[in-house]
Structure formats: structure tokens, C-alpha cells
Amino acid sequence: MPKPTEHAPLICTICTILALIGIVLGFVFHNPLFVIFFLIPTVGYEIYRTEGASTKFSSIAIAVVLLGELLLIIFHVNYDLIKFFGTEQEYVAGYSVPLGDIKVVGPFLLAILSIILFIRTYGVYTKWLAAIVFVSSFAIVYALDPNIFSQMIKFGIRQILYRSY
Numbered sequence: 001m002p003k004p005t006e007h008a009p010l011i012c013t014i015c016t017i018l019a020l021i022g023i024v025l026g027f028v029f030h031n032p033l034f035v036i037f038f039l040i041p042t043v044g045y046e047i048y049r050t051e052g053a054s055t056k057f058s059s060i061a062i063a064v065v066l067l068g069e070l071l072l073i074i075f076h077v078n079y080d081l082i083k084f085f086g087t088e089q090e091y092v093a094g095y096s097v098p099l100g101d102i103k104v105v106g107p108f109l110l111a112i113l114s115i116i117l118f119i120r121t122y123g124v125y126t127k128w129l130a131a132i133v134f135v136s137s138f139a140i141v142y143a144l145d146p147n148i149f150s151q152m153i154k155f156g157i158r159q160i161l162y163r164s165y
Contacts, residue, residue: 012045012125012128015129018038018041019132019136023035023136026139030143035139035140036066036069039132039133039136042132042136043059043133045129046059046129046130049129050117054120055121055126058114065109065110065113066110069106078101078103081100081105082099082100101144101145104141104144104145107137107141108137110134110140111137111138114137118130118134
């Protein structure tokens with residue numbers, strides 16, 4: 001049964017504004033916790049709005065990853081995945097993924113799950129919420145470490161150029 005959409009535009013607008021506030025505060029204070037805390041209402045509403053098995057799973061997985069990321073940051077967990085895997089990159093689903101501190105993995109997963117959600121959902125409001133999560137995932141990485149963010153962007157551009165030929 002589809003969820004009512006009477007207040008959905010207003011709620012999505014509020015979620016967008018909250019996410020933007022979190023992103024700005026995260027950039028200003030170089031603290032990803034702002035981005036994460038202000039993203040929580042978006043993720044909660046995303047869980048409420050999704051209905052299909054894969055979209056419901058993706059939205060719940062986003063919440064779990066966000067909670068995990070929150071705990072890693074609050075408890076200052078640092079773990080170098082390069083040492084664990086013995087390489088600077090790992091192949092996931094045919095794509096080379098750069099490795100580093102474990103806290104960067106969460107935002108990558110958020111971005112991937114939001115893309116899955118965006119592709120598999122039919123609702124305009126769930127797509128809107130997925131887009132908020134996608135943008136926020138990059139903001140989390142930037143707030144964690146701008147150098148890692150720039151490396152990710154360069155890496156992504158190389159992957160796009162490599163895949164297009």
C-alpha cells in the first residue's frame with residue numbers, strides 16, 4: 001500500500017535543509033558528526049517511505065551503516081584496511097575501490113546503497129531522499145579528511161575515463 005504523499009514534499013524539503021545545515025556545519029568545524037546527525041531524519045523518513053523488499057533492505061542498511069559510522073567516529077576507531085588487505089585497492093563488483101581508514105568505508109557504502117535505492121524505487125520522494133544520502137556521503141568523507149576526498153574524486157575520474165574506453 002503506497003504511503004500518503006500529502007506532507008511528503010514538505011518533509012523532504014525539511015530533510016534537505018537539515019542535511020545542508022549538517023554539511024555546512026561539518027565543513028566549517030571539520031567534523032563529520034554534524035553531517036551524520038543532521039542526516040538521521042532523512043534516513044528515518046526513507047525507511048518509512050520504502051515498501052519493496054530490496055528498497056526496504058537498502059534503506060535499513062543505510063541506517064545500519066550510518067549508525068556504524070557514527071560509532072566508529074565517536075569511539076575514534078582507526079583501522080588501516082591497506083595493512084589488512086595488503087593492497088591499496090580491492091576489487092568489488094568489478095570496480096577497483098581505494099582502501100584506507102575504515103571510517104571511509106561507511107560513506108562509500110552509503111553512496112552505493114543510495115544509488116541502489118535511487119535506481120530501484122519508483123517514488124519521487126524516496127529518490128529525493130536517496131539523493132540527499134548520496135550527497136551527504138561525500139560530505140562525510142570531506143569532513144573526515146579533505147585529502148582523502150580529493151584522492152577519491154581523482155580516483156573516480158580515472159575509473160570513469162578507464163571504463164569509457
